[in-house]
Amino acid sequence: MPQRQSGAAPDVAIEFIQAPLADLDVDSIVVAVPGGDDDWSAGALIADAELDGSLKAALADADFNGKPGSTFVLPTPGMLKAKRVVVVGLNADDASEEDVRQAFGAGAMAAKSAKSAAVACIVPEGAAGATGTYRAATEGFLLGLYDFQTYRSGDEKPNVERLVFVGDETADAGEGVRVGQALAAGVYLARDMVFEPGNTIYPESLARVAEETARHVELEYEVFDEVQLAEMGAGAIVAVGQGSEHLPRLVRMTYTPSGESVATVALVGKGITFDTGGMSLKTGAGMVPMKTDMAGSAAVLGAMRAVAELDLPITIHGIIAAAENMPSDTAYRPSDVLKAMNGKTIEVISTDAEGRLVLADALVYAAGLGSEVMIDLATLTGAKVVALGEESVAVFSNDDDLAEAIIAAADESGELFWHMPLWDSLRSQLDSEIADMKNTGGRGGGSITAALFLSEFAEGKRWAHLDIAGAAWTGSSKGYTPKGATGVAVRTLVTYLERLAEA
Ligand code: BES
Ligand code: MN
Ligand code: ZN
Numbered sequence: 001m002p003q004r005q006s007g008a009a010p011d012v013a014i015e016f017i018q019a020p021l022a023d024l025d026v027d028s029i030v031v032a033v034p035g036g037d038d039d040w041s042a043g044a045l046i047a048d049a050e051l052d053g054s055l056k057a058a059l060a061d062a063d064f065n066g067k068p069g070s071t072f073v074l075p076t077p078g079m080l081k082a083k084r085v086v087v088v089g090l091n092a093d094d095a096s097e098e099d100v101r102q103a104f105g106a107g108a109m110a111a112k113s114a115k116s117a118a119v120a121c122i123v124p125e126g127a128a129g130a131t132g133t134y135r136a137a138t139e140g141f142l143l144g145l146y147d148f149q150t151y152r153s154g155d156e157k158p159n160v161e162r163l164v165f166v167g168d169e170t171a172d173a174g175e176g177v178r179v180g181q182a183l184a185a186g187v188y189l190a191r192d193m194v195f196e197p198g199n200t201i202y203p204e205s206l207a208r209v210a211e212e213t214a215r216h217v218e219l220e221y222e223v224f225d226e227v228q229l230a231e232m233g234a235g236a237i238v239a240v241g242q243g244s245e246h247l248p249r250l251v252r253m254t255y256t257p258s259g260e261s262v263a264t265v266a267l268v269g270k271g272i273t274f275d276t277g278g279m280s281l282k283t284g285a286g287m288v289p290m291k292t293d294m295a296g297s298a299a300v301l302g303a304m305r306a307v308a309e310l311d312l313p314i315t316i317h318g319i320i321a322a323a324e325n326m327p328s329d330t331a332y333r334p335s336d337v338l339k340a341m342n343g344k345t346i347e348v349i350s351t352d353a354e355g356r357l358v359l360a361d362a363l364v365y366a367a368g369l370g371s372e373v374m375i376d377l378a379t380l381t382g383a384k385v386v387a388l389g390e391e392s393v394a395v396f397s398n399d400d401d402l403a404e405a406i407i408a409a410a411d412e413s414g415e416l417f418w419h420m421p422l423w424d425s426l427r428s429q430l431d432s433e434i435a436d437m438k439n440t441g442g443r444g445g446g447s448i449t450a451a452l453f454l455s456e457f458a459e460g461k462r463w464a465h466l467d468i469a470g471a472a473w474t475g476s477s478k479g480y481t482p483k484g485a486t487g488v489a490v491r492t493l494v495t496y497l498e499r500l501a502e503a
Helices: 042-050 054-062 097-113 129-145 171-195 203-217 226-232 235-241 284-307 355-368 382-388 400-413 424-430 446-455 490-502
Strands: 013-017 028-033 071-075 084-089 118-122 162-166 220-224 249-255 263-275 314-325 337-339 345-347 373-378 393-397 417-419 462-467
Touching: 013 171, 028 042, 028 054, 028 097, 042 054, 042 118, 054 071, 054 084, 071 097, 084 097, 097 118, 097 129, 129 162, 129 171, 171 203, 171 284, 171 490, 203 220, 203 249, 203 263, 203 284, 203 314, 220 226, 226 235, 235 314, 235 337, 235 355, 249 284, 249 355, 263 284, 263 355, 263 490, 284 314, 284 373, 284 490, 314 355, 314 490, 355 373, 355 446, 373 490, 382 393, 382 446, 393 400, 393 446, 400 417, 400 462, 400 490, 424 446, 446 462
Parallel strands: 013 162, 028 084, 028 118, 118 162, 263 314, 263 373, 373 462, 393 417
Antiparallel strands: 071 084, 220 249, 249 314, 337 345, 393 462
16 A cells, blocks of 8 residues: 555654754755855855855866756865765756755755655755745655655665755745645655555545545545445446446535635546556556556645645545456446536447546536536546647646646746647547537547547536646656656646636
8 A cells, every 4th residue: 555655754854954054964064055166145154154165166177067966075074074966957046846856856865765764954045035945945845855765665765854944934934834844744655555556555445545645634524335436427437437346436625714715626637547558458567667657646636635735725626437457247338428417428449448437427527516627637638649649738728828837837937838629620530420529539649539528528517628638657767756647637736726716
């Protein structure tokens, strides 16, 4: 079962200490400096002075370029309690929050490689202000340390356990750290869930993790089993889930603000705990990555975990549509006709186009809760990967302002989102001879026809669909995102909600 359980907090204790570098009882000190001889922050200059100028001298010798993400390790034999200084590139004056994340993510990873248990960070106050800078530094640092160790036997690999920010804990800096920790906890939870394989995460256990999380951070929680779903008329999710001995579940978590609520938003996640393709069976190789097919619901869970700690004046529903797509004598078939919760009928062409089916019912259910805005997240189509590559998220919406607000939040979060068209002219690909629509179109524009299918279940609400196929997993470590599950969209969703609350 998941490593960090419902708490999902990174196991790093964070504190502020104001002291000379020589006295810091840590293994590594991370200090951010720009390339060349540009304006060094006050903290970096003090560090250089305390090292008798050897920092500047060593960097000049090394031709350190100062780019965010670059690092240089300077051993400090006998000079400090800390065994090394990890220099990270950052020009504080024009640094974006993403630069700060990259810099401290790289610093954390370098300190971890050097087996540091305790790390001090000197954070320059730059363009992003204290709250934004400390938030980004905390995010980058914690996210870079992520490691999924649940199934390795033998000694646990060492990781950083203590983070000391050098300086006084001002209210702004403290707030930034607090929010950064909440975001990292949400991303950790999402990554943990996506790493877990199909034999540990199935609809019932996914619902259980959601329940534990809801209890831990005090969210309302409700779950519907297959019998209740059939009674509700949710015939699409019931059909997708009926081939597995692990029957489907629909989960609702709700965050209710303590004071006034200015908006109601639903986050809806595809939670296919394993996608074999069903009777339209995938190939062996095509199936291997499909434990990640619940990444949309993992992002919803992670975002709910984070928002619960942020005191936003918005009512937020987190909906998880959980099913396992299996072939069996009870499985749904190509050519079956299903009826979704809004009464629309669907002719199944491919049982492998299952994500849009479970989301259809989940969206209708979310609309019924009075959500003004609905955002669904799904590893929905291979066509998205063909169109935009692995790392990006495709954004479809029936409201351009909503799409642009989500993309602005992604830019702020350092995630790569791109606005895609919902061309009505492609809708005829879904026309069916015997039902209101087919569940697949032709080969061309596959991520668009999938989004057009979902739009039939938006029930007149402002709705956006995020196709995170490919983006939920990375084959190589990049910046502060280690190899494997990425936790994509958690930070963007939370940032979108924060900005919505300010509007
Ligand atoms: N879960 C897959 C999509 C997917 C593919 C996610 C690759 C991540 C990486 C989805 O359920 C699926 O099988 N989609 C089909 C749709 C087709 C049958 C219309 C696809 O993309 O091939
Ligand atoms: Mn599929
Ligand atoms: Zn799928």
